Amino acid sequence: MIHVPKNWYNILADIPFELPPDIPQPVRADRPEAVKPQLPLALVRQSMTRDPLVPIPESVFEKYLSWRPTPLRRARALERHLGTRARIYYKYEGGNASGSHKLCTAMAQAQCYAAAGARRLVTGTGAGQWGTALAVACREFGLACKVYMVAKSFHEKPYRKTIMRLYGAEVVPSPDPRAGRAAGRGEVHAGNIAFAVTEAFEDALTHEGTQLSVGSGEAYAILHSTVVGLEAAEQLGPADQPDIVIGSLGAGSNFGGIALPFAGRKLRGESDVRCVAVEAESCPKLTRGRYCYDYTDGSGVSPLQKMYTLGSRFTTAGGHIGGLRYHACSKIISALHHHGVVEAAAYPQPDIFASGALFARTEGILPAPESAHAVHGAIEAAKRADEAGTAPAILFCLSGHGLFDLASYEEYLNGTMADVPVSEEDIRRSLAELPQLDGQAVR
Amino acid sequence: MIHVPKNWYNILADIPFELPPDIPQPVRADRPEAVKPQLPLALVRQSMTRDPLVPIPESVFEKYLSWRPTPLRRARALERHLGTRARIYYKYEGGNASGSHKLCTAMAQAQCYAAAGARRLVTGTGAGQWGTALAVACREFGLACKVYMVAKSFHEKPYRKTIMRLYGAEVVPSPDPRAGRAAGRGEVHAGNIAFAVTEAFEDALTHEGTQLSVGSGEAYAILHSTVVGLEAAEQLGPADQPDIVIGSLGAGSNFGGIALPFAGRKLRGESDVRCVAVEAESCPKLTRGRYCYDYTDGSGVSPLQKMYTLGSRFTTAGGHIGGLRYHACSKIISALHHHGVVEAAAYPQPDIFASGALFARTEGILPAPESAHAVHGAIEAAKRADEAGTAPAILFCLSGHGLFDLASYEEYLNGTMADVPVSEEDIRRSLAELPQLDGQAVR
Numbered sequence: 001m002i003h004v005p006k007n008w009y010n011i012l013a014d015i016p017f018e019l020p021p022d023i024p025q026p027v028r029a030d031r032p033e034a035v036k037p038q039l040p041l042a043l044v045r046q047s048m049t050r051d052p053l054v055p056i057p058e059s060v061f062e063k064y065l066s067w068r069p070t071p072l073r074r075a076r077a078l079e080r081h082l083g084t085r086a087r088i089y090y091k092y093e094g095g096n097a098s099g100s101h102k103l104c105t106a107m108a109q110a111q112c113y114a115a116a117g118a119r120r121l122v123t124g125t126g127a128g129q130w131g132t133a134l135a136v137a138c139r140e141f142g143l144a145c146k147v148y149m150v151a152k153s154f155h156e157k158p159y160r161k162t163i164m165r166l167y168g169a170e171v172v173p174s175p176d177p178r179a180g181r182a183a184g185r186g187e188v189h190a191g192n193i194a195f196a197v198t199e200a201f202e203d204a205l206t207h208e209g210t211q212l213s214v215g216s217g218e219a220y221a222i223l224h225s226t227v228v229g230l231e232a233a234e235q236l237g238p239a240d241q242p243d244i245v246i247g248s249l250g251a252g253s254n255f256g257g258i259a260l261p262f263a264g265r266k267l268r269g270e271s272d273v274r275c276v277a278v279e280a281e282s283c284p285k286l287t288r289g290r291y292c293y294d295y296t297d298g299s300g301v302s303p304l305q306k307m308y309t310l311g312s313r314f315t316t317a318g319g320h321i322g323g324l325r326y327h328a329c330s331k332i333i334s335a336l337h338h339h340g341v342v343e344a345a346a347y348p349q350p351d352i353f354a355s356g357a358l359f360a361r362t363e364g365i366l367p368a369p370e371s372a373h374a375v376h377g378a379i380e381a382a383k384r385a386d387e388a389g390t391a392p393a394i395l396f397c398l399s400g401h402g403l404f405d406l407a408s409y410e411e412y413l414n415g416t417m418a419d420v421p422v423s424e425e426d427i428r429r430s431l432a433e434l435p436q437l438d439g440q441a442v443r
Numbered sequence: 444m445i446h447v448p449k450n451w452y453n454i455l456a457d458i459p460f461e462l463p464p465d466i467p468q469p470v471r472a473d474r475p476e477a478v479k480p481q482l483p484l485a486l487v488r489q490s491m492t493r494d495p496l497v498p499i500p501e502s503v504f505e506k507y508l509s510w511r512p513t514p515l516r517r518a519r520a521l522e523r524h525l526g527t528r529a530r531i532y533y534k535y536e537g538g539n540a541s542g543s544h545k546l547c548t549a550m551a552q553a554q555c556y557a558a559a560g561a562r563r564l565v566t567g568t569g570a571g572q573w574g575t576a577l578a579v580a581c582r583e584f585g586l587a588c589k590v591y592m593v594a595k596s597f598h599e600k601p602y603r604k605t606i607m608r609l610y611g612a613e614v615v616p617s618p619d620p621r622a623g624r625a626a627g628r629g630e631v632h633a634g635n636i637a638f639a640v641t642e643a644f645e646d647a648l649t650h651e652g653t654q655l656s657v658g659s660g661e662a663y664a665i666l667h668s669t670v671v672g673l674e675a676a677e678q679l680g681p682a683d684q685p686d687i688v689i690g691s692l693g694a695g696s697n698f699g700g701i702a703l704p705f706a707g708r709k710l711r712g713e714s715d716v717r718c719v720a721v722e723a724e725s726c727p728k729l730t731r732g733r734y735c736y737d738y739t740d741g742s743g744v745s746p747l748q749k750m751y752t753l754g755s756r757f758t759t760a761g762g763h764i765g766g767l768r769y770h771a772c773s774k775i776i777s778a779l780h781h782h783g784v785v786e787a788a789a790y791p792q793p794d795i796f797a798s799g800a801l802f803a804r805t806e807g808i809l810p811a812p813e814s815a816h817a818v819h820g821a822i823e824a825a826k827r828a829d830e831a832g833t834a835p836a837i838l839f840c841l842s843g844h845g846l847f848d849l850a851s852y853e854e855y856l857n858g859t860m861a862d863v864p865v866s867e868e869d870i871r872r873s874l875a876e877l878p879q880l881d882g883q884a885v886r
Contacts, residue, residue: 066807067807095538096807097803097807097808099846136807139804158849158853159846159849159850159853161853162849162850162852162853162856163809163846163849165853165856166800166803166804166809166852166856167803167804168804357609360540360609360610361582361609361610361611364509364510364539364540364579365540366606366609403542403602403606403846403847404846406601406602406605406606407602407605409605409609410601410602410604410605410608413605413608413609
């Protein structure tokens with residue numbers, strides 16, 4: 001009998017170094033309201049505590065029971081196809097109403113905001129996994145919900161909009177084609193997640209009882225996602241704990257959710273597990289970004305956080321990377337990477353989709369493009385192990401299903417899926433717009 | 444610990460009446476090959492035996508274990524929303540690689556055909572659930588697969604084509620826009636399932652090593668689907684066996700799969716369970732069709748079977764009923780209905796989708812439009828029970844998920860979903876084309 005955890009795991013209890021502090025933005029005379037406190041005290045506490053275990057509120061735990069524990073499976077058919085000696089396990093998070101792991105933090109956040117008196121939550125979403133999860137959670141906790149969806153995804157994945165509407169959310173494309181002004185920047189640029197969050201932030205600032213909820217990156221979003229890794233550890237049992245743990249990296253909740261409970265063991269000297277964050281080659285913040293202070297959204301009013309970043313105005317050249325299209329990596333995972341506790345890898349888009357299709361054919365679940373990054377990472381890890389003559393246990397998070405992403409798989413089947421490389425010049429140009437203090441980038 | 448059944452349940456062992464025999468078609472001089480035996484002996488035996496339990500071949504059972512037993516859940520959130528005293532249980536069959544219950548018979552058929560020497564299977568599919576299931580099963584048993592998909596669905600649900608292609612199948616629209624001649628009829632008409640099967644049949648007749656596989660209606664397809672009801676009976680346990688069992692009716696495998704193990708108990712005098720087949724108001728064969736001999740496909744070469752039918756050239760006026768768009772009800776379930784063992788109900792399309800959306804909002808699974816018929820039937824049964832002051836246990840089959848069907852739910856959300864009534868004149872005109880012997884319809 002596998003139990004749903006009663007607590008989240010907080011890696012802040014185990015890290016032996018200090019996290020660089022956030023830098024609040026000066027209050028701007030033209031937008032004094034833009035720095036008013038937004039976060040419920042419960043979420044602030046969850047972000048700041050050094051307790052290793054943070055109790056899951058009873059009402060959130062009850063919601064978790066409606067879809068947790070999620071399955072932990074061994075990918076035997078995939079193993080046979082690869083002819084690998086590695087044991088490949090996956091934790092499947094796509095079986096819930098929202099179709100991804102995002103529901104773990106969506107439920108927790110909706111509960112906190114509702115308890116703090118909010119009547120309506122707004123958010124930005126990329127491919128739509130987060131927006132769908134928040135729509136479900138808002139319905140469960142009696143909140144209204146509005147989702148600003150990156151325009152490219154809004155138009156390419158119309159059914160994402162439908163499912164969010166079915167769950168009761170209002171959904172609009174970002175940037176709003178009718179809007180002339182965006183919060184704090186005075187200019188509308190092509191859609192990306194940072195900008196969608198900015199538009200949602202603007203909405204929250206100008207509507208009573210409305211709060212901005214964000215799906216990844218923030219410490220509490222990663223904390224809430226650790227139920228994934230905690231469950232997996234119990235499901236695997238003491239006999240076959242993983243040698244390698246792999247998660248896709250957008251901003252951090254996916255990778256952090258599966259990996260941090262294991263990274264904590266490593267920090268405590270209980271194992272020498274390798275934790276590998278797999279990012280898109282077209283959005284390579286950990287592998288090619290800079291570790292420095294940056295905005296977490298595109299507004300220029302959020303506090304600065306020290307992160308691996310490509311710059312908050314970075315826009316990918318295209319491709320189908322969905323929720324991985326975020327310019328930075330959360331400060332906690334960035335710090336863990338900076339200190340060598342977790343690793344990172346980036347792979348080209350056609351290879352990612354080939355692995356996603358192979359997984360569907362062997363294991364019978366079509367991975368979301370985001371999740372296919374972890375699938376590919378696991379396959380690569382198995383191949384490297386076979387070359388080295390080792391036989392590790394590999395665990396990865398299959399964070400969501402790809403049934404909303406079939407247009408991209410159709411492109412793969414037709415052989416028209418392009419590689420989407422990022423030039424050094426692209427990165428240099430984007431990093432040139434990092435926030436400055438006294439005329440200098442903030443280190 | 445719930446077990447996957449080792450046997451299928453065969454209702455022929457329990458029916459106290461004779462089934463009207465099939466009537467073979469005369470061999471036509473212009474198409475002598477059209478009546479050559481097509482069916483593997485194993486499937487013939489499974490269709491003819493009077494044994495109550497038919498052993499599931501070991502290699503099929505092993506495949507079943509990859510996704511069975513499927514969940515049996517109580518719809519508590521739906522019950523709360525309705526304020527009903529009824530206990531509503533659902534058996535969820537949408538969690539496998541194909542997304543529906545169709546995989547039960549697809550695996551069994553692929554095994555039989557492969558064992559009989561076939562190298563390639565062809566079929567017709569409506570909304571695509573059956574085609575997807577056969578694509579998965581063919582891959583598992585090393586067979587090539589080609590799917591003729593009703594043109595309307597092919598164009599309205601492009602992602603169904605993608606998922607079938609991902610599993611390795613070739614998919615074409617039916618009618619073939621390039622073809623001038625259709626088997627045995629000399630005329631190409633608007634797409635429907637019967638015609639898609641006809642095109643597949645033509646393919647099988649003209650290609651070496653190729654056989655036609657059909658997904659519903661035939662006795663063996665229903666037999667294979669009874670694992671659904673057998674598992675549900677074990678999962679519910681002796682304390683809470685259902686008073687009412689509900690399934691959607693296309694041709695019969697969905698309804699028969701969930702209901703026949705319970706109908707058998709009724710025939711044996713062990714219970715007085717009500718079994719209710721829910722059909723689309725726009726394709727009302729059980730509620731408004733005629734019980735007489737008809738073709739099972741659109742070719743005019745298949746043996747005639749005595750069924751409730753609207754005529755094999757019946758075409759629905761539109762709407763989103765997917766796999767329920769079949770002109771007749773399988774001969775076994777037709778006979779059970781004729782003898783009063785099972786009931787039937789038909790509901791209008793907007794009500795079906797309202798219940799589907801309600802189910803998604805309460806239980807977190809979006810039903811396929813086909814499955815939404817059973818959801819609506821269960822909700823109606825609960826309401827009638829509340830009115831009557833009873834508190835029955837209601838079991839229905841949630842046969843597949845609706846993530847490929849969001850365009851139709853979008854129509855529902857926009858309030859543009861039309862009722863699709865069928866006039867008496869439509870039915871009369873279609874029944875006028877029933878097959879004739881000596882100038883008379885065959886009774």
